[in-house]
Structures are given as C-alpha cells and as structure tokens.
Amino acid sequence: MTDGRDSAPDLQILGDQITFQPSGFVEPSKTARGEGREEALMKNMARFRSEPLQFLREVSLYISGTGWRAYDDVVGQPIFYSGFSEHIKSEIMSATLLQSKISQLADMRVAVEEKEGLLNKQEKDFQAKRAQRRAVLIQSLQEVAENLTDNMICKFESKTFIRGAYYLVTQLLLRAYHQGIHVSSEEVLRLRSVAEEAARKKQSIIFLPCHRSHVDYVSLQLLCYRLGLALPVVVAGDNLNFPVVGSFLQHAGAMYIRRSFGDDQLYTTVVQAYIDVLLQGGYNLECFIEGGRSRTGKLLPPKFGILSFVLDSLLSGRVEDAVICPVSTQYDKVVETEGYVTELLGVPKKKENLADFLSGGSSVLSLRLGRVDVRFHEPWSLRGFVDDQLTRLSKAPSALNIDWRDTKNAFVRQKLLRTLGYKVLSDINDVSVVMPTALIGTVLLTLRGRGVGRTELVRRVEWLTDRVRAKGGRVAHFGNAPLSDVIERGLDVLGKDLVGVVEGLAEPTYYAVDRFQLSFYRNMTIHLFISEALIAAALYTRVKRGGGPSIQDIPYKDLHDQVLFLSSLFRGEFIYSGEGLAVNLERTLAGLEADNVIHIEKDEEGNITKVGLSDAERAAGRENYDFYCFLIWPFIEASWLAAVSLMGLTPPLGQTDDIWIQVSKAHTSAQLLGKTLYHQGDLSYFEAVNKETLKNSYQRFEEEGIIQTVRSRDPRIPPRLRLSPDWRPSRDDATGGLVASGRLWDFTEKIASSRREGKNRRDGATVSTRVVKLTDELGRKLFEDAVRPDDGKKGKKGAPPRLSEEEALSLDRSVREQKRRRRLENRAHL
Incomplete structure (x- = not known):
C-alpha cells in the first residue's frame, strides 16, 4: 500500500542519531535486538520480565540524563529551570492589560458603592475614604488574579521531572500502541527548520491538532521532546485538574482553563494576558481546534475560544507574529471509542477522577492497538494569513459598507476568526493518513448484505485505497507488506467485538458486529468523498423511484438545487472546498463521469442538462454509486430525525x-424518538440517534431561525428553546393532532427525498401518520414536564417555562442579530 506520494521514509530515532527507515512498521530482526543497541522510539521499550538488563540500562540512562535524555539545547525558548513559573506569573501580573482591567473593575465597584450610599460624598474625608476603598479593592483583585494565574499556568520547572515523565508515559503509550508512533521524515525535518527560524525571531509555534483521544497531546509532547523541540504549553479543560494527575499534567505542560468564562471579566483578562506573555516570549502553544474530543471520528466544527485570544494578541499589536502548525493524529484504534458510544447514546459523561484514570491505565497495558501516525502540515505565518485575508476582503466586491482594514470591527474579526478556523481544519484533512482500520470499517459499512468474503473485502479495500489517493488523500503504508497482510493486521486490531468472522464456509466471511462503534472509523474517510456523496444523495431523489434509466435521470437544475440544500444542511458537519459550489460541483461531476459512475448529457453549448447513472455502473450492481450513498445516508437520517422531532415542539x-x-x-x-423508529423499522441507521449529530442538526436549525434558543445569564438555568412561530405546523381543530403540511413539513420532506428507502417503510405515508403522531406524543410530554414545578434536585434551578422581561429583550436582539448576520454572511441558507 504505497505509491509515489506516500514513499517518504518514516523517522527512526536510535540513541542520539536521527536516521531514516522504510515507511511503516517493520518487525525488528533478532539481531537488531541484540545487547548494546537502543530501541527506537517508534517501537516498544525493554520490559523488565523479558529483558531485565536492557530495562535497567534504559532506566539508568533516563535517570542520569545521558545524551538527548538530558533535554539540553532544545530548539526554542528556555524552559524547565527553577523559577520558570514565577517568571511567567510575574510577567502576567505586570501586564498592562491586566492592571488596566483591575483598575477598571475597582472603579466600577467604587461607583456602585457611591450610588448605593455606601460611600457618602457629603463627608469631609470622602476623597480619602474613596481612595482607601479603591486601594483595598485593587489589592483584593490582585490577590484573586494571582490565585487564578497560579491555578492556570503550566509549570515547566524540572528537567529531572520531565525526563522521568517522558520515560513513564512512553512505557505506557508504547505498550498500548505496540507498533509505535510514526511520523513523516520530511515533515519533521521541515518542522525543525521552521522551529529554528522561529526561535531566532522569538516567535511561538502554535500547534493546532485534531482531537480524537487523550493520547493526542501525549503523542505530540513525546515527539517534541524526542526531537529536541521546546515542549508546547497545552490548553486543557480544568476538568482534568483533579488530585495527583492534575499536578503531574501541569508540570508536563498543561495550562488549565474553564470550559465557560461567563461574564467573568477578570478571568477572561487573565487568560488573555497569559496568552500574550506566551506569544511575546516565543513559547510554543498547543490547543485543539475542535475544542473537545470528536466522538464521531470526523473533524468537528472549529471552536474559536483560544484562537480568538491568539488573534486578539496579534491584531492589537501586542504580538508581532506567530507560526501556525496544523497537526493530524490518526490511530489504528482509538482507546476511548467504546466510551464514546455510550456517551453518544445518551449516557451522561463521567467526571474525570483518579480511580478511573488508574484503572484505565492498567487496562491499557494489556491492549494491542496498533500504531499512531502523526502528520504535520507545512507551518505558516499568522500575520501573513491575516494580511492576505484583509487584502482579499478589501478587493472583493461587496454591498456591505464595511472597512475591511478596520481590525477593531467585530464583524471583521469574526470573519478572520472563522476563516482561520476552517483553514486549519482543511489543512488537517490535507495531511491526514487513512489507517487500515478506517479502510476496513468504511468498506464493511458501505456494502449491502450481511457480510463480505475475504476476496471481496480485499478487492473493495484496494478500490477504496485507489480512490483515496485519487482524491489527494494519504494511505498509511507498510513497506512491502502485501495488502492481504495489512488487512489481516487491521482486522486483528479492530478485534472480534467490532468485526466478526464466520468460519467453516467456502471462504472466511466478515461482518460488522458493532456498527455504531465501527462508524467512528468510517467517518475518518468521509471528508475525502463528501462532494461525491452529496451528488449521489441528490441523484438518489430520482434513483429511488425505480423504473428505467430515463425516469431516474435528474435535470441538472434539480441536482444543483438539492446539492445546494444538502451542503447547506451539513455546513456544521463537514469541511468543504473553498472554491464554491459551482466549481466544486462541476469538477466532481467530471470525476464521477471519468470513473464511469454517471453519464452526463449536455446541450449544444456544452451546458449540462441531465445527469444519471451510467450503464456500466448499473451493470456492476451500482456498487460504487452505493458506496457514496452509504457514506452520507446516516447523516441524512440524523438530520431528518432532528427535523421530525421539531414538529413535536408545536x-x-x-x-x-x-x-x-x-x-x-x-x-x-x-x-x-430515533431509537423507537429504528426498532420499528422506520429508521435505517442506528448511528442516526448519535447525540452529537443531532446536536449539530439543532445548531444548524437555530442558525437558520427554525428554532430559537435563550441562554440565561444565570449559569444555573440551562438553555431553553422553542420552535419559531414562522415554522410551526398547524393542528386539526377537532382532534388537536398535527397536520402534515406547512413550512416545516416541506423542509422535512426535502431532507427525506434523499433518505434511504428501506424495505419496511414508505416515506410520505409513514411520516404523515404514525411517525408524526409519535413525535407529537413525545412533544406533549416535553410541554408537561416544562410546566411541572421544579423538584430542586442537587440545588440546581429548573428551566423556567416562560421568559423574563430581560430574556425577552435579549431574544429580540438575538433574532435581529441573526437576521443581520445571515445577510452579512451572504451564504446559501436552508
């Protein structure tokens, strides 16, 4: 599984030397394990039971800090010295930004106390008392800021600690991922070169990885340590700051921040001051562009929290420049997927604690999860990106009266931030490696029937591998290993709990045991084929009618409109090409025609008039066309389910x-509702009840004004929603039942037109009767529950069923702002 693009060798690190090896895992020979030779980072380290002398030798080298283990002369700014934390803390506390905010907050409080009569202006010594009170407030705020800073900042204090931490974590990680961590030699050497230049300019490298596992930040820290790069400060949620483990991670590079800042101006300013200090000092930084871990296997929409602080540092002039480095981390098997499934099915996420951490760590030691592949996109200048974007925006024709050079303008900043986030996601996708487990999972979930024989599995994996490369993707490579061996290895890593095998037949036959969990691996490939999948789903509106080819052909305008609708529907789910729908659609259609999946009819002027399945594709049983449909259908089902559920909010x-x-x-x-419909045969995919995909659908519906959401300033009151009055279906005056008509019904039917037609249902009749009645019944329970008195469990406030005056005003402002934003964005809407 190799080609010209994937032929770059992996990096092999032996002792103090960096050399190259053929790409992929190569089982070491017996002579290579001889005494006197150190094991590579990419392979397991010595174990006490099997190699006690080698184990003791390795431990002694780490304790003594011999060679690279001393972590001296790193590329970057000085870290791991006594007094590092105090230096950073002093820089934060003396920052002009923070001191100005403290003075402002003290003045605001003094003004409030004056207004409330706590400070009497009529007293002779009023000014002295006022100054004294202000000084007390400033001192109090200083103490609070110091405490916030101390709990937040990472503490790179001891080289002895980091050497021991590196050895311990490497032992744990490489026992679980027994085939090691792999990188591209070309990318790593390029990164070192960029890091050397950044160090000379005293600029930070901001690593922006995807996030699928807790192993993500561990693997990147290990690589930076082993390659002699200054470790990045890793932005982490304060949920990880629990006893023992929290302190360990903080000394290894974690900075802790709250999940939500609310209206805490002081805390927000402390975070901004810390980011300023790191970037001004040229310290490396790492934060996850998606925020939390992806439970679905594909990239999540970007979260702009920390990125907004970084951008503010730059646009305000407090920082000259920084280097952005998108990072992709791929796994043969993600250790947390089983837990993800339970969360996605609605089981509340457990709070992190020491007991679970230790029990999880011990179980990891017995796993054989294959390997980890880390890929680095070519780093780029943040300043250069901003300047380029501002130039493009100012030159582009626009009806909006906006000065695109005014970087203090909130809309300009939001535009830059959004473009930055999606560029990083696109860069991550560009360098991502498709693992064998992802290929196998994708094939198993995109074939009709109960299972697939070994020969057919190899044939379809080979076809998918070719398609991945044709789309510009990368496939993990394994030297000269035959494809059948690579597949066998992937099946072994996935295990019998995910992929079963029926023996005693004419040939071994494989089947998906846990389709929900296996969908995590399928979703690792979908970004490469999203354009083809959307076109296939749009064409399916005609294909599902059956009949001859002429009946199943679709006029180009209808195809274009449905692709536009679906791509807008999934704007929060997938990362699209930045070239626009027209260019992307034309190129994708040409590619499908070249692959003999579709045929295209054109008029005399060369304009496309009709699109349909090719004769060759029909003769082949639609296997390639079906592949693209199977990729997108679970997401269409989820959006359809979310839209149907909205009817119950009437x-x-x-x-x-x-x-x-x-x-x-x-x-x-x-x-x-989804679970019920699945078990009753009205839903084809159990993945459609995925909590994250449903939440994304609701988010899109909110963006489009289909539902309205109110978020209280009181953090104890959870967010509430209602169906927008413009979208509410009518009810039968006699029965009170929902009437299957109106704007929301038409919207739901438009989604359903691309939905997979199952054997046990017919879309229109089923939805308009039994399904609508079921969602109405569930909706009625929601309304009854909303007006039920609060039970006051665990000291939490309930969600008030009606809005306060302040919330009603906030809603009006929000609705107006959403309409303005939709007009300014000038993008396709549902």
Whole structure:
C-alpha cells in the first residue's frame, strides 16, 4: 500500500542519531535486538520480565540524563529551570492589560458603592475614604488574579521531572500502541527548520491538532521532546485538574482553563494576558481546534475560544507574529471509542477522577492497538494569513459598507476568526493518513448484505485505497507488506467485538458486529468523498423511484438545487472546498463521469442538462454509486430525525403563551424518538440517534431561525428553546393532532427525498401518520414536564417555562442579530 506520494521514509530515532527507515512498521530482526543497541522510539521499550538488563540500562540512562535524555539545547525558548513559573506569573501580573482591567473593575465597584450610599460624598474625608476603598479593592483583585494565574499556568520547572515523565508515559503509550508512533521524515525535518527560524525571531509555534483521544497531546509532547523541540504549553479543560494527575499534567505542560468564562471579566483578562506573555516570549502553544474530543471520528466544527485570544494578541499589536502548525493524529484504534458510544447514546459523561484514570491505565497495558501516525502540515505565518485575508476582503466586491482594514470591527474579526478556523481544519484533512482500520470499517459499512468474503473485502479495500489517493488523500503504508497482510493486521486490531468472522464456509466471511462503534472509523474517510456523496444523495431523489434509466435521470437544475440544500444542511458537519459550489460541483461531476459512475448529457453549448447513472455502473450492481450513498445516508437520517422531532415542539391546542423547552431535554426526546423508529423499522441507521449529530442538526436549525434558543445569564438555568412561530405546523381543530403540511413539513420532506428507502417503510405515508403522531406524543410530554414545578434536585434551578422581561429583550436582539448576520454572511441558507 504505497505509491509515489506516500514513499517518504518514516523517522527512526536510535540513541542520539536521527536516521531514516522504510515507511511503516517493520518487525525488528533478532539481531537488531541484540545487547548494546537502543530501541527506537517508534517501537516498544525493554520490559523488565523479558529483558531485565536492557530495562535497567534504559532506566539508568533516563535517570542520569545521558545524551538527548538530558533535554539540553532544545530548539526554542528556555524552559524547565527553577523559577520558570514565577517568571511567567510575574510577567502576567505586570501586564498592562491586566492592571488596566483591575483598575477598571475597582472603579466600577467604587461607583456602585457611591450610588448605593455606601460611600457618602457629603463627608469631609470622602476623597480619602474613596481612595482607601479603591486601594483595598485593587489589592483584593490582585490577590484573586494571582490565585487564578497560579491555578492556570503550566509549570515547566524540572528537567529531572520531565525526563522521568517522558520515560513513564512512553512505557505506557508504547505498550498500548505496540507498533509505535510514526511520523513523516520530511515533515519533521521541515518542522525543525521552521522551529529554528522561529526561535531566532522569538516567535511561538502554535500547534493546532485534531482531537480524537487523550493520547493526542501525549503523542505530540513525546515527539517534541524526542526531537529536541521546546515542549508546547497545552490548553486543557480544568476538568482534568483533579488530585495527583492534575499536578503531574501541569508540570508536563498543561495550562488549565474553564470550559465557560461567563461574564467573568477578570478571568477572561487573565487568560488573555497569559496568552500574550506566551506569544511575546516565543513559547510554543498547543490547543485543539475542535475544542473537545470528536466522538464521531470526523473533524468537528472549529471552536474559536483560544484562537480568538491568539488573534486578539496579534491584531492589537501586542504580538508581532506567530507560526501556525496544523497537526493530524490518526490511530489504528482509538482507546476511548467504546466510551464514546455510550456517551453518544445518551449516557451522561463521567467526571474525570483518579480511580478511573488508574484503572484505565492498567487496562491499557494489556491492549494491542496498533500504531499512531502523526502528520504535520507545512507551518505558516499568522500575520501573513491575516494580511492576505484583509487584502482579499478589501478587493472583493461587496454591498456591505464595511472597512475591511478596520481590525477593531467585530464583524471583521469574526470573519478572520472563522476563516482561520476552517483553514486549519482543511489543512488537517490535507495531511491526514487513512489507517487500515478506517479502510476496513468504511468498506464493511458501505456494502449491502450481511457480510463480505475475504476476496471481496480485499478487492473493495484496494478500490477504496485507489480512490483515496485519487482524491489527494494519504494511505498509511507498510513497506512491502502485501495488502492481504495489512488487512489481516487491521482486522486483528479492530478485534472480534467490532468485526466478526464466520468460519467453516467456502471462504472466511466478515461482518460488522458493532456498527455504531465501527462508524467512528468510517467517518475518518468521509471528508475525502463528501462532494461525491452529496451528488449521489441528490441523484438518489430520482434513483429511488425505480423504473428505467430515463425516469431516474435528474435535470441538472434539480441536482444543483438539492446539492445546494444538502451542503447547506451539513455546513456544521463537514469541511468543504473553498472554491464554491459551482466549481466544486462541476469538477466532481467530471470525476464521477471519468470513473464511469454517471453519464452526463449536455446541450449544444456544452451546458449540462441531465445527469444519471451510467450503464456500466448499473451493470456492476451500482456498487460504487452505493458506496457514496452509504457514506452520507446516516447523516441524512440524523438530520431528518432532528427535523421530525421539531414538529413535536408545536404548542398544544389552546396554548396561548409560549412555553420554552430545556434544550437538553429536547435532544433526549429526539434521541428517544430515533431509537423507537429504528426498532420499528422506520429508521435505517442506528448511528442516526448519535447525540452529537443531532446536536449539530439543532445548531444548524437555530442558525437558520427554525428554532430559537435563550441562554440565561444565570449559569444555573440551562438553555431553553422553542420552535419559531414562522415554522410551526398547524393542528386539526377537532382532534388537536398535527397536520402534515406547512413550512416545516416541506423542509422535512426535502431532507427525506434523499433518505434511504428501506424495505419496511414508505416515506410520505409513514411520516404523515404514525411517525408524526409519535413525535407529537413525545412533544406533549416535553410541554408537561416544562410546566411541572421544579423538584430542586442537587440545588440546581429548573428551566423556567416562560421568559423574563430581560430574556425577552435579549431574544429580540438575538433574532435581529441573526437576521443581520445571515445577510452579512451572504451564504446559501436552508
């Protein structure tokens, strides 16, 4: 599984030397394990039971800090010295930005106390008392800021600690991922060169990896340590700051921040001051562009929290420049996927604690999860990116009266931030490596039938490998190993819990045991084929009708409109080409025609008039066309399910005032509806009840004004929603039942037109009767629950069913702002 693009050798690190080896895992020979030779980082280290002398020798080298283990002369700014934390803390506390905010907050409080009469202006010594009170407030705020800073900052203090931490973590990680960590030699050497230049300019490298596992930041820290790069400060949620482990991670590079800042101006300013200090000092930084870990296997939409702080540092002039380095980390098998499935099915996420951490670590030692592949995109200048974007925006024709050079303008900043986030995601996709487990999972979930024989599995994996490379993707490579051996290895890593095999037949036959968990690996390939999948789903609106080819052909305008609708629907799910729909659609159609999947009819002027399946594709049983449909159908099902569930949010007959439903309860109700429909045969894919995909659908519906959401300033009150009055279906005056008509119904039917037609249902009749009745019944329970008195469990406030005056005003502003934003963005809408 190698070609010209994938032929670059992996990096082999032996002792103090960096050399090259053929790409992929190569089982070491017996002579290579002889005494006197150190094991490579990419392979397991010596174990006490099997190689006690080698084990003791390795430990002694780490303790003594011999050679590269001393972690001296690293590329980057000085770290791991006594007093590092105090130096950083002093820099933060003396920052002009922070001191100005403290003075401002003290003045605001003094003004409040004056207004409330706590400070009497009529007293003779009023000014002295006022100054004294202000000084006390400033001192108090200084102490709070110091405490926040101390809990937040990473503490690179001891080389002895980091040497021991490196050895311990490497032992744990490489026992679980027994075939090691692999990188591209070309990318790593390029990164070292960039790091040397950044160090000379005292600029930070900001690593922006994807996030699928807790192993992500561990593997990147190990690589930076082993390659002699200054370790990055890793932005981490304060949920990881629990006893023992929290301190360990903080000394290894973690900076802890809250998941939500709320209206805490002081905390927000402390975070900004810390980011400023890191970037001004040229310290490397790492944060996850997606925020949390992806539970679905594909990239999540970008989160802009830390990126907004970084961009503010640059645009304000407090920082001259920084280097952006997108990073892709891929796994043969992600250790947390089983836990992800339970979360996605609605089981609440457990809070991290020491007991689970230790028990999880011990179980990891017995796993054989294959290998980890880390790929680095070519780093680029953040300043250069911003300047380029501002130039493009100022030159582009626009009806909006905006000065694109005004970087203080909130809309300009938001535009830059959004473009930055999606560029990073696109760069990550560009360098991602498709692992054998992802190829196998994708094939198993995109074939009809119960299972697939070994010969057919190899043939389809080979076809998929060729398609991945044709689309510009990278496939993990394994030297000269035959494809059948690589597949066998992938099946072994996935294990019998995910992929079963039926023996005693004419040939071994494989089948998906846990389709939900296996979809995680399928989703690792979908970004490469999203354009083809959208076209296939749009064409399916005609193909599902059956009949002859002429009936199944689709006019180009209808195809274009459905692709536009679906791509807008999934704007929060997938990363699209930045070239625009027209260019991308034309190129993808040409590619499908060249692959003999479709035929295209054109008029005399060369314009496309009709599109349909080719005769060759029909003769082949539609296997390639079906592949693209199977990729997108679970997501179409999930969006359809979310849209159907909205109908249940229609107020009951006779309800005069608006009742607001708790968002989390609406999601849970939609998930319950989906599970019911799946087991009753009205839903084809159990993955459609995936909590994250449903949440993304609701988010898109909110962006389009289909639902309205209110978030209280009181953090104890959860977010609430209602179905927008413009989208509410009508009810039958006699029965009170929902009427299957109107704007929301038409919207749901438009999604359903590309939905897979199962054997046990017919879309229109089923949805308009039994399914609508079921969602109405679940909706009725939501309304009853919303007006039920709060039970006050665990000291939490309930979600008030009606809005306060302040919330109503906030909603009006939000609705107006959403309409303005949709107009400014000038993008396709649902």
